[in-house]
Amino acid sequence: MSNVLCTICARGGSKGVKNKNIKFINGKPLIAYTIEQAQASKLFDHIVISTDSDDIANIAKEYGAEVFFQRSAEMASDSAGKLDVIRDAFVRSEEYYKKKYDFLIDLDATAPLRNVDDILNSFTQFKEHNNSNLITAAPSRRSPYFNLVEVDKEGKVTLSKQLDIAVVRRQDVPKSYDMNASIYIWKRESILNDKTLFLENTGLYVMPEERSIDIDSPLDYKFVELLMKENNA
Numbered sequence: 001m002s003n004v005l006c007t008i009c010a011r012g013g014s015k016g017v018k019n020k021n022i023k024f025i026n027g028k029p030l031i032a033y034t035i036e037q038a039q040a041s042k043l044f045d046h047i048v049i050s051t052d053s054d055d056i057a058n059i060a061k062e063y064g065a066e067v068f069f070q071r072s073a074e075m076a077s078d079s080a081g082k083l084d085v086i087r088d089a090f091v092r093s094e095e096y097y098k099k100k101y102d103f104l105i106d107l108d109a110t111a112p113l114r115n116v117d118d119i120l121n122s123f124t125q126f127k128e129h130n131n132s133n134l135i136t137a138a139p140s141r142r143s144p145y146f147n148l149v150e151v152d153k154e155g156k157v158t159l160s161k162q163l164d165i166a167v168v169r170r171q172d173v174p175k176s177y178d179m180n181a182s183i184y185i186w187k188r189e190s191i192l193n194d195k196t197l198f199l200e201n202t203g204l205y206v207m208p209e210e211r212s213i214d215i216d217s218p219l220d221y222k223f224v225e226l227l228m229k230e231n232n233a
Contacts, residue, residue: 003102004123006044007089008034008065010109011076012053017221021051021109022059025221026228031056033112035063041119043105046097050089052076068096083197086184090191104186110215111182113227114207119183122205126185131203132194134185137177138212145173177204180212 010021010031022029031049038047049060049067052075057067069092075085086106094100105123107114118136126134142148144160151157163173183205190199215221 004043005090005093005101005104006038006047007050007086007093007104007106008038008047008060008109009050009071009082009085009089009106010053010056010060011051011071012056013076013078017215017218019055020215020221021053021056023221025112025225026232029059029063030112030215031060031109032063034107034109035060035065037114037116037119038107039064040116043119043123046093048089048093050075050085068092083195087191100188102188104188104191106184106186108181108183108214111180111213112215113211113213113224114182115211118205118207118211122183123185125205126203129203130201131185132187132190132199132201133197134183134203134205135179135197136183136205136207136212137179138207138209140176140178141209143173143176145176177206178212180207181214182207182212 008031012019012021014020017023021031035047038044047065049057049065050071051057051060051067052071052073057070060067071085071088074080075088086104090101090104103123105119107119122134122136145163146159148160149157150160185203210227213220213224213227215224
Protein backbone atom coordinates (compact mmCIF):
# COMPACT_ATOMS: atom_id res chain seq x y z
CA MET A 1 0.00 0.00 0.00
CA SER A 2 1.24 3.47 -0.84
CA ASN A 3 2.07 5.82 2.03
CA VAL A 4 1.55 8.92 -0.13
CA LEU A 5 -1.85 10.61 -0.31
CA CYS A 6 -2.89 12.79 -3.24
CA THR A 7 -5.37 15.61 -2.76
CA ILE A 8 -6.93 17.83 -5.42
CA CYS A 9 -8.84 20.82 -4.03
CA ALA A 10 -11.42 22.32 -6.37
CA ARG A 11 -14.24 24.51 -5.15
CA GLY A 12 -17.24 25.44 -7.21
CA GLY A 13 -17.22 29.21 -6.72
CA SER A 14 -14.41 30.22 -9.07
CA LYS A 15 -14.64 33.88 -10.06
CA GLY A 16 -11.94 34.60 -12.68
CA VAL A 17 -13.23 31.84 -14.99
CA LYS A 18 -16.72 30.58 -14.18
CA ASN A 19 -16.81 26.86 -13.32
CA LYS A 20 -13.17 26.64 -14.41
CA ASN A 21 -12.44 23.35 -12.66
CA ILE A 22 -14.89 21.50 -14.91
CA LYS A 23 -14.84 23.82 -17.92
CA PHE A 24 -13.89 21.86 -21.03
CA ILE A 25 -10.43 22.60 -22.39
CA ASN A 26 -9.05 20.78 -25.41
CA GLY A 27 -11.81 18.16 -25.15
CA LYS A 28 -11.85 17.35 -21.42
CA PRO A 29 -12.90 18.97 -18.15
CA LEU A 30 -9.99 20.87 -16.63
CA ILE A 31 -9.83 18.74 -13.48
CA ALA A 32 -9.49 15.56 -15.58
CA TYR A 33 -5.92 16.42 -16.58
CA THR A 34 -4.72 16.54 -12.99
CA ILE A 35 -6.55 13.35 -12.02
CA GLU A 36 -5.01 11.50 -14.98
CA GLN A 37 -1.52 12.79 -14.14
CA ALA A 38 -1.91 11.58 -10.55
CA GLN A 39 -3.05 8.17 -11.78
CA ALA A 40 -0.18 7.91 -14.28
CA SER A 41 2.40 8.66 -11.58
CA LYS A 42 1.45 5.39 -9.80
CA LEU A 43 2.38 7.02 -6.48
CA PHE A 44 -1.07 6.91 -4.93
CA ASP A 45 -3.65 4.39 -3.78
CA HIS A 46 -6.10 7.22 -3.23
CA ILE A 47 -6.65 10.46 -5.14
CA VAL A 48 -9.02 12.51 -2.98
CA ILE A 49 -11.07 15.47 -4.18
CA SER A 50 -12.02 18.26 -1.78
CA THR A 51 -14.95 20.18 -3.23
CA ASP A 52 -18.22 21.83 -2.28
CA SER A 53 -19.70 21.23 -5.76
CA ASP A 54 -21.78 18.21 -6.75
CA ASP A 55 -20.92 18.85 -10.41
CA ILE A 56 -17.18 18.78 -9.71
CA ALA A 57 -17.60 15.70 -7.51
CA ASN A 58 -19.51 13.78 -10.18
CA ILE A 59 -17.03 14.58 -12.95
CA ALA A 60 -14.06 13.77 -10.72
CA LYS A 61 -15.59 10.36 -9.92
CA GLU A 62 -16.09 9.70 -13.63
CA TYR A 63 -12.33 10.08 -14.10
CA GLY A 64 -11.49 7.79 -11.19
CA ALA A 65 -10.91 10.13 -8.26
CA GLU A 66 -12.54 9.64 -4.86
CA VAL A 67 -15.01 12.01 -3.24
CA PHE A 68 -16.17 10.80 0.17
CA PHE A 69 -16.99 14.16 1.79
CA GLN A 70 -18.33 17.57 0.83
CA ARG A 71 -16.20 20.53 1.78
CA SER A 72 -17.86 22.69 4.45
CA ALA A 73 -19.17 26.17 3.66
CA GLU A 74 -16.42 27.62 5.87
CA MET A 75 -13.70 25.82 3.93
CA ALA A 76 -15.29 26.82 0.61
CA SER A 77 -15.48 30.56 1.40
CA ASP A 78 -13.32 33.27 -0.17
CA SER A 79 -11.58 33.74 3.19
CA ALA A 80 -10.54 30.09 3.60
CA GLY A 81 -6.79 29.59 3.36
CA LYS A 82 -5.40 27.03 0.92
CA LEU A 83 -3.27 25.38 3.60
CA ASP A 84 -6.29 24.94 5.89
CA VAL A 85 -8.31 23.37 3.06
CA ILE A 86 -5.55 20.90 2.22
CA ARG A 87 -5.01 20.01 5.88
CA ASP A 88 -8.75 19.40 6.25
CA ALA A 89 -8.68 16.97 3.32
CA PHE A 90 -5.63 15.19 4.75
CA VAL A 91 -7.16 14.74 8.21
CA ARG A 92 -10.48 13.53 6.75
CA SER A 93 -8.63 11.06 4.51
CA GLU A 94 -6.65 9.55 7.38
CA GLU A 95 -9.87 9.11 9.33
CA TYR A 96 -11.77 7.69 6.36
CA TYR A 97 -9.10 5.24 5.20
CA LYS A 98 -7.99 4.46 8.78
CA LYS A 99 -4.39 5.02 7.84
CA LYS A 100 -1.54 7.39 8.67
CA TYR A 101 0.15 8.74 5.56
CA ASP A 102 3.85 9.65 5.63
CA PHE A 103 3.50 12.19 2.82
CA LEU A 104 0.90 14.38 1.15
CA ILE A 105 1.08 15.63 -2.43
CA ASP A 106 -1.49 18.25 -3.40
CA LEU A 107 -1.98 18.89 -7.11
CA ASP A 108 -3.77 22.04 -8.21
CA ALA A 109 -6.47 21.43 -10.81
CA THR A 110 -5.85 24.84 -12.38
CA ALA A 111 -2.26 23.96 -13.38
CA PRO A 112 -2.84 21.25 -16.00
CA LEU A 113 0.38 21.76 -17.98
CA ARG A 114 2.58 19.96 -15.44
CA ASN A 115 3.59 16.48 -16.56
CA VAL A 116 3.95 13.20 -14.70
CA ASP A 117 7.73 13.59 -14.49
CA ASP A 118 7.23 16.86 -12.60
CA ILE A 119 5.26 14.95 -9.95
CA LEU A 120 7.79 12.12 -9.73
CA ASN A 121 10.91 14.28 -9.87
CA SER A 122 9.68 16.81 -7.33
CA PHE A 123 8.86 13.99 -4.91
CA THR A 124 12.30 12.42 -5.46
CA GLN A 125 13.99 15.78 -4.81
CA PHE A 126 11.84 16.31 -1.72
CA LYS A 127 12.93 12.99 -0.22
CA GLU A 128 16.59 13.38 -1.21
CA HIS A 129 16.78 16.79 0.50
CA ASN A 130 14.71 15.61 3.46
CA ASN A 131 12.50 18.69 3.18
CA SER A 132 9.62 19.38 5.53
CA ASN A 133 7.60 20.59 2.57
CA LEU A 134 8.12 21.58 -1.05
CA ILE A 135 6.65 24.10 -3.49
CA THR A 136 7.02 24.46 -7.24
CA ALA A 137 7.84 27.58 -9.21
CA ALA A 138 9.19 28.91 -12.49
CA PRO A 139 12.01 31.44 -13.03
CA SER A 140 10.39 34.87 -12.74
CA ARG A 141 10.26 37.24 -15.69
CA ARG A 142 10.69 40.22 -13.40
CA SER A 143 12.81 40.70 -10.31
CA PRO A 144 11.81 42.48 -7.08
CA TYR A 145 15.40 43.81 -7.00
CA PHE A 146 15.26 45.31 -10.47
CA ASN A 147 11.86 45.96 -12.07
CA LEU A 148 9.08 45.27 -9.55
CA VAL A 149 8.00 48.41 -7.71
CA GLU A 150 5.77 49.33 -4.78
CA VAL A 151 3.86 52.52 -4.01
CA ASP A 152 3.41 53.57 -0.37
CA LYS A 153 0.50 55.52 1.13
CA GLU A 154 2.15 58.81 0.26
CA GLY A 155 2.56 57.79 -3.37
CA LYS A 156 6.32 57.23 -3.19
CA VAL A 157 7.55 54.64 -5.71
CA THR A 158 10.37 52.29 -4.70
CA LEU A 159 11.77 48.95 -5.76
CA SER A 160 10.13 46.06 -3.95
CA LYS A 161 13.52 44.87 -2.64
CA GLN A 162 16.86 46.64 -2.57
CA LEU A 163 20.45 45.51 -2.23
CA ASP A 164 23.26 47.37 -0.49
CA ILE A 165 24.83 48.13 -3.86
CA ALA A 166 23.30 49.71 -6.96
CA VAL A 167 22.25 47.22 -9.63
CA VAL A 168 22.27 48.13 -13.31
CA ARG A 169 21.73 44.66 -14.83
CA ARG A 170 18.98 42.21 -14.04
CA GLN A 171 21.48 39.35 -14.34
CA ASP A 172 23.34 40.65 -11.27
CA VAL A 173 20.49 40.33 -8.78
CA PRO A 174 19.59 37.20 -6.76
CA LYS A 175 17.49 34.68 -8.65
CA SER A 176 13.76 34.92 -8.04
CA TYR A 177 10.92 32.58 -8.91
CA ASP A 178 7.17 32.77 -9.49
CA MET A 179 5.20 30.19 -7.53
CA ASN A 180 3.10 28.31 -10.07
CA ALA A 181 0.55 26.67 -7.73
CA SER A 182 1.18 23.30 -9.37
CA ILE A 183 2.58 20.82 -6.82
CA TYR A 184 2.80 21.00 -3.03
CA ILE A 185 4.39 18.27 -0.92
CA TRP A 186 4.44 17.82 2.86
CA LYS A 187 5.67 15.38 5.44
CA ARG A 188 2.84 14.27 7.70
CA GLU A 189 4.05 16.20 10.75
CA SER A 190 4.42 19.35 8.69
CA ILE A 191 0.94 19.40 7.11
CA LEU A 192 -0.60 18.66 10.51
CA ASN A 193 1.38 21.13 12.61
CA ASP A 194 2.90 23.95 10.58
CA LYS A 195 0.78 27.04 10.05
CA THR A 196 2.72 28.60 7.19
CA LEU A 197 3.95 27.46 3.79
CA PHE A 198 7.48 28.81 4.18
CA LEU A 199 9.54 26.86 6.70
CA GLU A 200 13.23 26.55 7.57
CA ASN A 201 13.45 23.48 5.35
CA THR A 202 11.05 24.26 2.49
CA GLY A 203 12.18 22.82 -0.84
CA LEU A 204 11.82 24.44 -4.25
CA TYR A 205 11.30 22.45 -7.44
CA VAL A 206 11.79 24.58 -10.54
CA MET A 207 9.60 24.00 -13.58
CA PRO A 208 9.81 25.69 -17.00
CA GLU A 209 7.50 28.58 -17.78
CA GLU A 210 5.62 26.61 -20.44
CA ARG A 211 4.42 24.13 -17.79
CA SER A 212 3.73 26.72 -15.11
CA ILE A 213 0.58 28.59 -16.09
CA ASP A 214 -2.04 28.63 -13.35
CA ILE A 215 -5.47 29.36 -14.80
CA ASP A 216 -6.87 32.34 -12.96
CA SER A 217 -8.33 34.44 -15.78
CA PRO A 218 -9.88 34.03 -19.25
CA LEU A 219 -6.51 34.98 -20.75
CA ASP A 220 -4.73 32.21 -18.81
CA TYR A 221 -7.36 29.80 -20.09
CA LYS A 222 -6.65 30.82 -23.70
CA PHE A 223 -2.89 30.44 -23.21
CA VAL A 224 -3.27 26.95 -21.74
CA GLU A 225 -5.65 25.86 -24.48
CA LEU A 226 -3.23 27.08 -27.14
CA LEU A 227 -0.28 25.29 -25.55
CA MET A 228 -2.26 22.07 -25.22
CA LYS A 229 -3.18 22.18 -28.90
CA GLU A 230 0.45 22.80 -29.86
CA ASN A 231 1.65 19.94 -27.65
CA ASN A 232 -0.90 17.55 -29.16
CA ALA A 233 0.09 18.62 -32.66
